[in-house]
Amino acid sequence: MSQPFELPDFYVPYPARLNPHLEVANAHAKQxxxxxxxxxGSGVWEEADLDAHDYxxxxxxxxxDCDADELCLITDWYVWVFFFDDHFLEVYKRPGDLDGSRxxxxxxxxxxxxxxxxxxxxxxxxxxxxxxxxxxxxVPGMSAGWRERFAESTRNLLNESLWELANINTGRIANPVxxxxxxxxxxxxxxxAGLVEHAVRAEVPARLAATRPLRVLKDxxxxxxxxxxxxxxxxxxxxxxxxxxNGVLVLETFLGCTTQEAANAVNDLxxxxxxxxxxxAVFELGPLFAExxxxxxxxxxxxxxxxxxxxxxxxxxxxxxxxxxxxxxRAGASRPLGMSSLVDLxxxxxxxxxxxxxxxxxGPSEIxxxxxxxxxxxxxxxxxxxRHTVAWCREMGMLEAQPGVAGxxxxxxxxxxxxxxxxxxxxxxxxxxxxxxxxxxxWLAWGTYGDxxxxxxxxxxxxxxxARIAVARFSAFMPLDGTPPPPPAGALERGLADxxxxxxxxxxxxxxxxxxxxxxxxxxxxLWELANEIARHVPDPVDYxxxxxxTFGSDLTMNLCRLRHEKGVPDxxxxxxxxxxxxxxxxxAGCLLNDIFSYQKEIEFQGEVHNCVLVVQNFFDCDRxxxxxxxxxxxxxxxxxxxxxxxxxxxxxxxxxxxxxxxxAALDGFVAELRDWLAGILNWHRGCFRYDEESLRRxxxxxxxxxxxPTGLGTSAAVAFTPLASKLTxxxxxxxxxx
Numbered sequence: 001m002s003q004p005f006e007l008p009d010f011y012v013p014y015p016a017r018l019n020p021h022l023e024v025a026n027a028h029a030k031q032x033x034x035x036x037x038x039x040x041g042s043g044v045w046e047e048a049d050l051d052a053h054d055y056x057x058x059x060x061x062x063x064x065d066c067d068a069d070e071l072c073l074i075t076d077w078y079v080w081v082f083f084f085d086d087h088f089l090e091v092y093k094r095p096g097d098l099d100g101s102r103x104x105x106x107x108x109x110x111x112x113x114x115x116x117x118x119x120x121x122x123x124x125x126x127x128x129x130x131x132x133x134x135x136x137x138x139v140p141g142m143s144a145g146w147r148e149r150f151a152e153s154t155r156n157l158l159n160e161s162l163w164e165l166a167n168i169n170t171g172r173i174a175n176p177v178x179x180x181x182x183x184x185x186x187x188x189x190x191x192x193a194g195l196v197e198h199a200v201r202a203e204v205p206a207r208l209a210a211t212r213p214l215r216v217l218k219d220x221x222x223x224x225x226x227x228x229x230x231x232x233x234x235x236x237x238x239x240x241x242x243x244x245x246n247g248v249l250v251l252e253t254f255l256g257c258t259t260q261e262a263a264n265a266v267n268d269l270x271x272x273x274x275x276x277x278x279x280x281a282v283f284e285l286g287p288l289f290a291e292x293x294x295x296x297x298x299x300x301x302x303x304x305x306x307x308x309x310x311x312x313x314x315x316x317x318x319x320x321x322x323x324x325x326x327x328x329x330r331a332g333a334s335r336p337l338g339m340s341s342l343v344d345l346x347x348x349x350x351x352x353x354x355x356x357x358x359x360x361x362x363g364p365s366e367i368x369x370x371x372x373x374x375x376x377x378x379x380x381x382x383x384x385x386x387r388h389t390v391a392w393c394r395e396m397g398m399l400e401a402q403p404g405v406a407g408x409x410x411x412x413x414x415x416x417x418x419x420x421x422x423x424x425x426x427x428x429x430x431x432x433x434x435x436x437x438x439x440x441x442x443w444l445a446w447g448t449y450g451d452x453x454x455x456x457x458x459x460x461x462x463x464x465x466x467a468r469i470a471v472a473r474f475s476a477f478m479p480l481d482g483t484p485p486p487p488p489a490g491a492l493e494r495g496l497a498d499x500x501x502x503x504x505x506x507x508x509x510x511x512x513x514x515x516x517x518x519x520x521x522x523x524x525x526x527l528w529e530l531a532n533e534i535a536r537h538v539p540d541p542v543d544y545x546x547x548x549x550x551t552f553g554s555d556l557t558m559n560l561c562r563l564r565h566e567k568g569v570p571d572x573x574x575x576x577x578x579x580x581x582x583x584x585x586x587x588x589a590g591c592l593l594n595d596i597f598s599y600q601k602e603i604e605f606q607g608e609v610h611n612c613v614l615v616v617q618n619f620f621d622c623d624r625x626x627x628x629x630x631x632x633x634x635x636x637x638x639x640x641x642x643x644x645x646x647x648x649x650x651x652x653x654x655x656x657x658x659x660x661x662x663x664x665a666a667l668d669g670f671v672a673e674l675r676d677w678l679a680g681i682l683n684w685h686r687g688c689f690r691y692d693e694e695s696l697r698r699x700x701x702x703x704x705x706x707x708x709x710p711t712g713l714g715t716s717a718a719v720a721f722t723p724l725a726s727k728l729t730x731x732x733x734x735x736x737x738x739x
Contacts, residue, residue, distance in 0.1 A: 003235060003327055003329070004234060004235055004238075004239070004259050005234070005248075005259045005260040005263045006260065006263075007231060007232070007263075007327070007328070008231070008263060008264050008267040009267075010228070010267065010270070010271075010317060011270070011271040011274055011275075012313075012314060012317050013274075013278075014310055014311075014313070014314045015314060016061050016064075016314040016315045016317065016318035017061070017064035017065075017311070017314075017315070018060050018061055018064060019059070019060035019061075019063060019064045019065070019066065019071055021060070021067065021068035021071045022056055022057065022060040022071075024068045024071070024072065025056040025059060025060060025068070025071045025072050025075045026056040026057075028072040028075070028076075029050075029055060029056050029072070029075045029076060029079050030047070030050060030051075032072075032076050032079065032133075033045075033050055033079050033083070034047075036080075036126050036129045036130045036133065037125075037126040037129060038050075038079070038083045038126045038130065042083075042087075042126055043090065044083065044086050044087050044090055044126075045083065045086065050079070052323075052324040052325070053082065053323060053324065053325050054319075054322070054323055054324075055075055055078045055079050055082060056071075056075050057319055057322065057323075058078060058315070058316070058319040058323070059071060059074050059075040059078055060315075061314075061315030061316070061318045061319050062192075062311065062312040062315035062316050062319070063196075063199045063308070063311070063312070063315070064311055064315065065200070065311070066199045066200070070198075070199055073134075073137055073138065073198075074195055074198075074199055076130070076133075076134055076137075077134055077138075077195060079130075080127070080130040080131065080134060081157070081188060081191070083126065083127065083130065084127050084158070087125075087126070087127055088101070089241065091104075092104065102656075105158050107121075107124075107128065108127070108128065108131060108155075108158055109155060111123070111128055111131040111132045111135060112131070112135055112151045112154060112155075113135070114144070114147055114148065114151065118135065118136050118139075120132050120135075138150075138198065142198065142203065143203060143206075145203075145206040145209070146194070146197065146198075146203050149194060149209065150191070150194040150195075153188075153190045153191040153193075153194055154191055156190070156191075157188040157191050171244075172244065172644070173244050173249060173250060173253045174244075174245065174250060174641075175250070175254060175634065175637035175638065175640075175641060176247075176250055176251060176254055176634070177545055177584075177588060177634065177637075177638065178581065178585070178638075178641055179245065179247060179250045180223060180247075180542055181581070181584065182245075182577070182581070183223075183226045183245065183247070184219065184222045184223065184226070189221060189222030189223075189225040189226055190218055190222050192222075192225065192312060193218045193221060193222070193309060196305060196308040196309055196312060197305055197308075199308060200304045200305055200307075200308040202300075202301035202302070202304040202305050202308075203301070204301075204302060204305055205294075205298060205302075207292060208288065208292060208294070208302065211288060211292075212284070212524065212528070213280050213284040213285055213288045214288075214302075216276065216277075216280045216284075216543065217277060217280050217281065217306060217309065218309075219542075219546075220273045220274070220276040220277040220280065220543075221277055221309045221312070221313065223269075223270075223273040223542060224270050224273040224274050224277065224313060225312070225313065225316060226247070227247050227266050227267075227269055227270040227273065228270055228316065228317060228320060229320070230246045230247035230248055230266060231247075231248065231263060231266055231267065231270075232320045232326035232327055232328060233246070233325070233326055233327070234246055234248045234249070234259075234263070234327065235327040236325070236326065236327065247266045247269075248262045248263050248266050249262070251265050251266055254633070254634075254637070255630070265620070268619070268620075269540075269541070269542070269619075272540040272541075272542075272619065273540065273542065274313065275540075276539075276540055276542075276543055277309070277310075277313075279537075281306050283535075285302070285303075285306070289302075291468070356536060356538050356609055356614070356618065358536070358603075358607030358608075358609075359603075359604060359605075359607045360603060360604060361604055362599065362600055362603050362604045362624065363600065363604075363693075364600055364692070364693045365596065365597055365598065365599040365600045365601075365691060366599075366625075366628060367596060367597065368596070368628065368629070368632045369632075370593060370596070370632065370635065370636075370682065371635065371636035371639050371640070372589075372593075372639065372678055372679060372682045373639070373643075374675040374676070374678060374679040375679060376427060376679045376680065376682075376683050377427070377430035377431075377676060377679070378426045378427055378430055378680075378683075379425075379426040379427075379429060379430050379431070379432055379437050381426070381432070381433075381434045381437045382422055382423065382426040382437070384434060384437075384438075385422035385425065385426065385434070385437045385438050385441045386417075386420065386422045386423075386441075388438050388441070389416065389421060389422050389438070389441045389442065389445055390413060390416050390417060392438075392441075392442050392445065392498075393411065393416050393445055393449070394413070396446075396491050396494050396495040396498065397490065397491035397494060398411050398416075398445070398449050398491045398495065399411055399412055399413055399416065402457075402490040402491060403490070405457055405490070407456055407457060407460055408453065408456065408457050408490075410449070410452045410453050410456050411449060411452065415699060416445070418688065418689035418690060418695055418699070419448065419688055419689070419690050420684070420687065420688040420689070421441055421444040421445050421448060421684075421688075422437070422441040422444075423683070423684050423687050423688060424444055424680060424681065424684035424688075425437055425440035425441040425443075425444055425680075426680070427676065427679060427680020427681070427683045427684060428440065428557065428673075428676060428677050428680040428681070429673075429676070429680075430676055430680075439499065439502050439503060440560070442495070442498070442499050442502075443499050443503075443556070443557075443560070444553075445495075446492075446495040446496060446499055447522065447553045447556070449491070449492070449495070450492050450523070450526070451526060451551070453492060454467060454470075454526050454530055455529075455530065455533060455606075458470075458530060459530055459533055459534065462534045464527070464530055464531055464534060467526070467527055467530055468527060470492070471520075471523045471524065471526070471527055473489075473493065474492075474493070474496060474519065474520065474523055475516065475520060477493050477496045477497040477500060478496065478500045478504070478512075478515075478516040478519060479500075480504075480509060480512050480513055480516065482504075482505070485497045485500075496519075500516075503515065503560075504516075514559060515556075515559055515560070518555045518556040518559045519556055521550050521555055522550050522551065522553050522555065522556050524550065525547055525548075525550030525551035526551060528547050528550075528551070529547075529551055529610050532609055532610065533608075533609065533610075536609065537609065538609045538614065538615060538618045539609070539610070539615060540615075540619060541612075541615055541616065541619055544610070544612060544615045545588055545591070545612070548588075548591045548610070548612070549584065549587045549588065549591065551610070552587070552590065552591045552594065554586075554587035554590060554591065555587070557677065558583055558586075558587065558674070558677070569659070569663045569666050569667055569670075570657060570663075572657065573653060573657050573659070573663075573667070576653055576657075578645055578649040578650060578652070578653050579650075579653065581641070581645055581649075582642060582645045582646070582649075582650070582671075582674070583674070585638045585639070585641040585642040585645065586638070586639075586642050586674045586677065586678060588634075588635070588638045589635050589638040589639050589642070589678055590677065590678055590681045591612070592612055592631055592632075592634060592635035592638070593635060593678075593681060593682060593685065594681070594685065595611045595612040595613055595631065596613065596628065596631060596632065596635070597685045597691045598611065598691055599611055599613050599614075599624075599628075600691070600693065600696065601690070601691055601696055602614075604696075605696050605700050612631050612634075613627045613628055613631050614627075616630050616631055639678070642674070646671055650667070650671070654667065
């Protein structure tokens with residue numbers, strides 16, 4: 001059978017190294033697999049299969065520095081996980097046995113006990129036997145936090161196989177964003193990252209594990225591992241197994257291109273994720289250590305972990321070139337080294353991420369037909385909310401310069417009226433009481449003002465340190481215990497203290513904590529945007545879309561929606577993969593819609609880099625119209641994914657969690673509010689005066705100041721304009737739909 005495409009030239013900047021204990025691990029792994037029942041008689045593998053796959057070689061390449069005992073343990077884990085994958089294929093995927101697979105996967109959790117008591121049920125099959133043996137050999141000496149993280153990633157690896165099986169049964173190919181998100185869990189690279197901590201004997205401290213730099217490092221590592229695997233395994237997965245979860249197939253379908261073109265696009269994304277890893281390690285770890293007061297020993301441990309991830313990438317690539325499991329017959333074939341190949345090998349495409357020329361004339365935003373199939377409903381209290389919001393902004397001090405802060409007069413009454421944030425709130429919350437609509441409008445005004453304020457005050461002077469201090473202070477104005485906040489230093493703090501007090505007072509403590517976390521994440525997103533603006537760095541598509549959910553304020557507004565519909569719905573339901581995918585799909589649809597409308601505002605008037613049309617232009621090196629088509633298709637695919645989850649996955653979630661009628665009604669109410677959310681956002685973009693060219697020119701008039709000197713007849717021309725300031729006054733993209 002001929003290869004479906006030629007493997008592209010890969011970006012592999014670090015040479016692979018081989019662990020000297022390979023032969024020890026090889027002998028051990030074969031005996032261990034036989035002891036666990038994975039070879040003869042298993043119906044899945046024979047000894048020849050294990051030899052051909054050569055997992056000890058993979059582990060020797062991906063963990064080049066660990067000792068023999070550790071290499072044997074790591075190798076056993078990989079033998080187990082690959083056996084699980086093939087066992088699940090033969091027993092459940094090929095027959096399409098979705099119901100049987102659920103019970104099988106549910107039992108595996110019993111073989112990962114969290115406490116000191118490591119007793120387990122009697123294993124019934126080789127997968128259970130292997131997991132039982134590995135768990136007791138691995139967890140002693142590791143912290144409870146590491147155990148929880150590793151068990152969670154193992155459960156994700158196992159349970160999300162149901163997502164792959166469900167897609168095969170329905171003949172459904174995921175859209176690219178959904179695919180990248182779910183592939184992290186199904187593909188198991190986060191699980192591999194946990195084993196790297198064990199192998200290098202350096203746990204990531206709990207206080208750092210959830211921070212953006214460590215999360216991005218693990219996510220970028222995972223994406224690169226999976227995308228590389230998709231290139232090598234396309235022939236086996238798509239041709240032999242009928243698999244639909246393969247990045248080449250996903251892009252081939254989404255972009256409507258040839259298999260070779262899709263493979264090249266996957267390789268471009270793989271390169272981009274590797275370079276995201278490098279960018280984060282070089283530019284974000286140092287500030288993170290300083291911010292958290294990390295001591296040198298702990299910092300060295302984190303860096304050892306990062307080096308371990310780096311070794312895994314290079315070693316994993318080398319193994320893919322050698323394993324009989326993959327399409328690699330012509331991987332080493334020589335071909336002419338043209339400019340394109342040289343660019344791929346050197347990773348020189350990253351230069352394009354820093355070469356965008358700001359403030360280009362692009363003309364009015366083009367608005368294609370948008371797929372928003374939900375009816376609009378508007379609150380009857382809109383006019384009152386409009387008056388009250390202007391008054392509130394004035395009372396909070398948002399319509400004037402902040403004392404002692406140069407260039408901080410970012411809003412005036414005309415802008416507040418033009419932006420018409422109550423129109424957005426009236427669509428998001430059509431059934432709100434007058435007081436609830438006012439409060440929703442105030443939240444939107446606060447977030448949008450903050451998002452406009454940050455680039456003017458901190459971006460103009462590239463003062464990221466001051467911006468970090470400002471964000472760090474916000475938590476004090478959202479007290480969880482009801483204690484009075486400190487005196488506010490300006491309009492942002494005053495406004496936050498006011499909306500927080502109005503919102504949090506009737507909430508139970510858990511809801512307050514969740515809401516505060518959503519606000520904090522949004523403001524951290526502002527810092528991410530600010531750092532990129534200062535560096536003139538156009539982010540890659542994956543990092544952009546994930547961070548855009550935060551900067552847009554989606555998590556905050558959806559939390560406010562969810563809190564109205566939590567009666568009888570367990571937290572585990574909202575934490576399920578289907579519910580997270582549901583929320584993320586709608587968040588992305590709203591963000592992409594905004595990017596389509598705000599293209600001229602951000603590119604021409606603000607010199608922005610955070611717009612998905614620009615991100616796609618930059619990544620695919622295509623023109624604006626092509627990029628707009630891709631973004632519009634992606635937005636439509638996210639809405640259709642939302643519809644698919646509501647129709648096909650939520651009924652399964654309700655059944656699995658045994659939700660009663662009241663809980664199901666609450667969940668239905670939340671889903672209805674998400675539909676209102678997107679319909680309301682579209683209506684606001686069409687109805688406000690923030691994105692059309694006439695309004696943009698009015699809002700971005702250059703400020704004037706009169707020079708000292710002659711006065712009187714004939715001296716009125718002695719006025720200076722500051723065009724740079726006018727370009728900055730629009731602000732960074734983001735806050736609470738106000739982009």
